[in-house]
Amino acid sequence: MQSWRRRKSLWLALSASWLLLVLLGGFSLLRLALPPRPRPGASQGWPRWLDAELLQSFSQPGELPEDAVSPPQAPHGGSCNWESCFDTSKCRGDGLKVFVYPAVGTISETHRRILASIEGSRFYTFSPAGACLLLLLSLDAQTGECSSMPLQWNRGRNHLVLRLHPAPCPRTFQLGQAMVAEASPTVDSFRPGFDVALPFLPEAHPLRGGAPGQLRQHSPQPGVALLALEEERGGWRTADTGSSACPWDGRCEQDPGPGQTQRQETLPNATFCLISGHRPEAASRFLQALQVLAALQEMSPARVLALRQQTQFLWDAYFSSVEKVIHTTLEVIQDRIFGTSAHPSLLWNSPPGALLALSTFSTSPQDFPFYYLQQGSRPEGRFSALIWVGPPGQPPLKLIQAVAGSQHCAQILVLWSNERPLPSRWPETAVPLTVIDGHRKVSDRFYPYSTIRTDAILSLDARSSLSTSEVDFAFLVWQSFPERMVGFLTSSHFWDEAHGGWGYTAERTNEFSMVLTTAAFYHRYYHTLFTHSLPKALRTLADEAPTCVDVLMNFIVAAVTKLPPIKVPYGKQRQEAAPLAPGGPGPRPKPPAPAPDCINQIAAAFGHMPLLSSRLRLDPVLFKDPVSVQRKKYRSLEKP
Amino acid sequence: MCASVKYNIRGPALIPRMKTKHRIYYITLFSIVLLGLIATGMFQFWPHSIESSNDWNVEKRSIRDVPVVRLPADSPIPERGDLSCRMHTCFDVYRCGFNPKNKIKVYIYALKKYVDDFGVSVSNTISREYNELLMAISDSDYYTDDINRACLFVPSIDVLNQNTLRIKETAQAMAQLSRWDRGTNHLLFNMLPGGPPDYNTALDVPRDRALLAGGGFSTWTYRQGYDVSIPVYSPLSAEVDLPEKGPGPRQYFLLSSQVGLHPEYREDLEALQVKHGESVLVLDKCTNLSEGVLSVRKRCHKHQVFDYPQVLQARWFWEAYFQSIKAIALATLQIINDRIYPYAAISYEEWNDPPAVKWGSVSNPLFLPLIPPQSQGFTAIVLTYDRVESLFRVITEVSKVPSLSKLLVVWNNQNKNPPEDSLWPKIRVPLKVVRTAENKLSNRFFPYDEIETEAVLAIDDDIIMLTSDELQFGYEVWREFPDRLVGYPGRLHLWDHEMNKWKYESEWTNEVSMVLTGAAFYHKYFNYLYTYKMPGDIKNWVDAHMNCEDIAMNFLVANVTGKAVIKVTPRKKFKCPECTAIDGLSLDQTHMVERSECINKFASVFGTMPLKVVEHRADPVLYKDDFPEKLKSFPNIGSL
Secondary structure, eight states: OHHHHHHHHHHHHHHHHHHHHHHHHHHHHHHHHSOOOOOTTSOOOSOOOTTGGGOOOSSOTTOSGGGSOOOOOOOOSSSOOHHHHOOGGGGTTTSOOEEEOOOOSOOOHHHHHHHHHHHTSTTBOSOTTTOSEEEEEOOOTTTOOOOOOOTTOGGGTTEEEEESSSOOSOOOSOOTTOEEEEESOOTTTOOTTTSEEEOOOOTTOOSSSOOOOSOOSSSOOTTSEEEEEEOGGGEEEEEOTTSOOOOSSSOOOSOOOSEEEEEOSSOOSEEEEEOOTTOHHHHHHHHHHHTHHHHHHHSOHHHHHHHHHHHHHHIIIIISSHHHHHHHHHHHHHHHHHGGGSOOHHHHHSTTOTTTSOTTTOSSGGGSTTOHHHHTOOOOSOEEEEEEEOTTOOOOHHHHHHHHTSTTEEEEEEEEOSSSOOOSOOOOOSSOEEEEEOOSOGGGGGOOOTTOOSSEEEEEETTOOOOHHHHHHHHHHHHHSTTSOEESSEEEEEEETTTTEEEEEOSOOSOBSEEOTTEEEEETHHHHHHHHTSOHHHHHHHHHSTTHHHHHHHHHHHHHHOSOOEEOOOOSOOSTTTTTSOOSSSSOOOOOOOOTTHHHHHHHHHTSOOOOOBOEEEEETTTTOSSOGGGOSOGGGGOO | OHHHHHHHHHHHHHGGGOOTTHHHHHHHHHHHHHHHHHHHHHHHHSHHHHHHHSOTTSOOOOGGGSOEEEOOTTSOOOOOOOTTOOHHHHOOGGGTOOOTTOOOOEEEOOOOEEEOTTSOBSBOSOOHHHHHHHHHHHHSTTBOSOTTTOSEEEOOOOOSBGGGBOHHHHHHHHHTSTTOGGGTTBEEEESBSSOSSSOOSSOOSOOTTOEEEESSOOTTTOOTTTSEEOOOOOGGGGGOOOOOOOSSSOSOSEEEOOSSOOHHHHHHHHHHHHHHGGGEEEOBOOSSOOTTOOGGGEEEETTEEEETTGGGOOHHHIIIIISOHHHHHHHHHHHHHHHHSGGGOOOHHHHHSOGGGGGTOOOOTTOSOOOOOGGGOEEEEEEESSOHHHHHHHHHHHTTSTTEEEEEEEEOOSSSOOOOGGGSOOOSSOEEEEEOSSOOGGGGGOOOTTOOSSEEEEEETTOOOOOHHHHHHHHHHHHHSTTSOEESSEEEEEEETTTTEEEEEOSSOSOBSEEOTTEEEEETHHHHHHHHOOOTTHHHHHHHHTOOHHHHHHHHHHHHHOOOOEEBSSOOOSSOSSSOOTTHHHHHHHHHHHHHHHHHHHHHHHTSOOOOOBSEEEEETTTTOSSOGGGSSOOOOOOO
16 A cells, blocks of 8 residues: 555656656657758758868869969951951051942942942041951942952951841852951851941942931830730730739740730831840740749839930931941940050940940040049049131230130130130240140131140130130039030021021020030030041141031030030120120121031031020029029129 | 656556555655656757748758658669750740749758769768759749749759769659659759860750759850859858958959960960050969968969959959859849839849949939920929819810820818819810819829820919910920920029038029929839838828929939929019018028938938939920010910
């Protein structure tokens, strides 16, 4: 009995301890005892190895390549690349100089115009010996004339065969080391980094100028179709944002969804257009499978906005005319010659593009007026005044004093361009004054003189009349718009129905599209553009009809910026500055109008009319406001 | 532990039959229970340290325990690498499908040890670096443990160093992976494709279509756009501590630090050094280092000793892409990810610009220079609560503006219904009323679907003083500056030197940096930015304070475009929260304090002061000129 009782108490103690053990430790023990299982939802991941510390490194000292000599790679036989097949030694001097083989026999009008366009470009050289690239045009599809092997062929070394349209001729000679620029090259024959791929150009593609992109607004219009899909024979199927794609299983049996097929030549109005190559069915399946629609819907408005603008920019900058396509090809080759000092990608990919941001000027974006914001920099706070003294040749003493009085003026350059001898004495100024003896040519005014040391140029005519505060205010405005011209006096272009051409007027109107360069701020880069990128014919035109030079300069800047110039207030209606300053509303001496046909000749050479009109003037914030003059910084601008 | 538990379970049933030995038995039993209790107790009090040191969901094993796989000598070998592989030919994008995060899913095969028929291992199981690499992938967002959902497969077979493996057998090991399928969508990492003296340029292991992330590619082995070229990791780099880059430009333009260069290359470099002097530095191995100095961490030029890699001057790139195995692994996956989801790809700038550069530079979302057509017109958005009478006057006035194309009333009052349709003024353009869910100021900047024009005029329900000319001119100015805020009264931010913070200024100043959005034109894209991309808690702050939504908009636009506002016309104030309030000065001061507070708050959230100060405003070309009023386009431009 006793033992039973003892046993009973023992039993009790045992079971109590047992219970405690189970309660306290059961779970922990179980967790230890059972192999660990992942929690539902949590992924298992790569194991943390217990002995990870003991693992050996993948390489032993001495195995890494930096300690060993690597033999140079022998050039691969057969195929060409830039290093092995192009001789850059001929191009070291002044960049890419191109010789074009003259056409043999009868040639088409297009061919002739393309030849003329290359001959007018800054790349052209007339001597094959001095050329770094020899260009062979091969583009006459109709005439059936096929080019034969040219004289200086030399196994094609440093040659570029330009085929704007798919090869019309059987190859009559081996291309050898010649680069080929052609539309839609095949993967088999295309040598990356050596050949140049061109877009497929329709026969009617404009030679120069070209239609500007059709994009008139930055963002897509609400409600336009999201996607247009190219179908056979020029049709387009548009799909809406509403049409849902198929469930994700890589297969999709039903109809591609609501949409409509339009038969039209032009691109439809859709946010995205998918061009399918030559197999629309394949593309259609590709679409369904990839659920492009869903992916496109997923694309953020910011991205859509950027892509829209980028495509238009690329079109305008490189593709809209045959001339641009050819110049782009040459620019690509020139970049290869320049190697590391070629255009950085920013210059290719943001407005105005590599054709208008000359790498001969600089390859550093901050030197151009276009990239300050992207670079996080600002134009420097000083300008150089460039005063042109044409006939009759009075030294502009008052003007020099007024300009030198500006705190932003860094230097004054006087461009003496008339028959009278140089005066020996010049006024004392706070800033350095340099006199350049010009060549009596009007185009000299826009020569990129190495003595100009600032980004900003204040271009002046000896007969201009400005006050110091006008200069100060205008320069401040220019700093906000460094890529534009900021001027005081304006003129306009207009379409003259009666004559079926462009007209020019310096009358005061509610809008303007040009500022006179006899008193205007602009970036010094435009001197380089004027001198080195304009066709020679246009510069000659300016020399022969001096008043044309204003129009020409405004054309260049507008073609680059695609924006109108900026007008700032011009204080006094000065009578003595009659040729420049229009007087009151009554009869007043007009500035000499450019030769009537000047604007039309320039427009023809540009291939389009780049000028744009502005309806505003930038005034000081308190300009002519009825508040105390003491508060105003630019009070002298308001004097009658 | 397992065993003891089982023993306990059987225990009680045995007791009655073992009377003689019961004493020993009980003692044993008690000690076991006691031990169990102590052990349990330890787990109760210490488990935290155990759990935190490694997650329970991560396997914790030794590398010695990984399963062994025997590869028969005749098991299949993959084809040699297919050199023609490109993303669209050899990669199966359909596996990746569409996913909302635009991230590929990466699966890692479990670690195995491969041996041949004789039990001799094929390679080292895994190196420290490869383990680290797989761990980095496993910890990243790319990782999935579901092999069926994966789009990219990473074998755990370590091929980082070709010298440590048997080529044929390693290839056989690859071929028997469960999803191998000719290597489609498999990614191999290799840093040392061979050893000195004749390094190969790519891994020799036959790998068929598998992608290779390799160090040391040449143009002959690299498959353009398919393989990924990665740096060769140096185990020594883990301990490198780089100095911050000092101010000013870099000391060297060109620096070569590689030792063991081919003599011809070295000659070329040295010629460059002779030509360019100080700006070129060519380093080599040091020959005269004192004992104990790690030679791999030093480079020499003549007798000058430099710390390596500190001398390299490229800290950001080094840290972002070279320094660690993790950086190399994640950059590789990002590159592949960008190819598969190109529309969500990381931009050039994001790859290349150190984050600090972003403060200065901007990439304007409306970068294409465009002057939107006048015909598009603008949408006026009137935010209103319950001032119906004033609202109706505003509607009537605004409807007189020629370019108005739609009027949107944002009814911000949830307690009251808008007036019946018949009571609204009859105007010539569509009028829509949008009711909001909450009375928030942010509602004025919501990108409503009803906005069909790019130009938006935000206007308060009490702005009745603006003339039709003034508004039309404002729209014209916006067309010339579509990426800016174009408004009427201007305001300024100033730095308060005494308080050491920003101050809001509404006095007569010669400068402006903000415009009030009580009436302002802007691009509708900024509504999207305001609603979805406003940094920090600014939106909530505005709604909580019921103030400063205009300052927030000014900050946002200036920050994203880097450009100043355009103030139009002399207009100085609308109504008078700032001057003629009922209790005058005190309210005025409270208002100013609150507005100043907003500027300081926003500047701290943006991390910078994005507002730009300018001294100009836009007026019509002939504003206040001596010119017949009736010939001016905008004669009635209003007053202060």
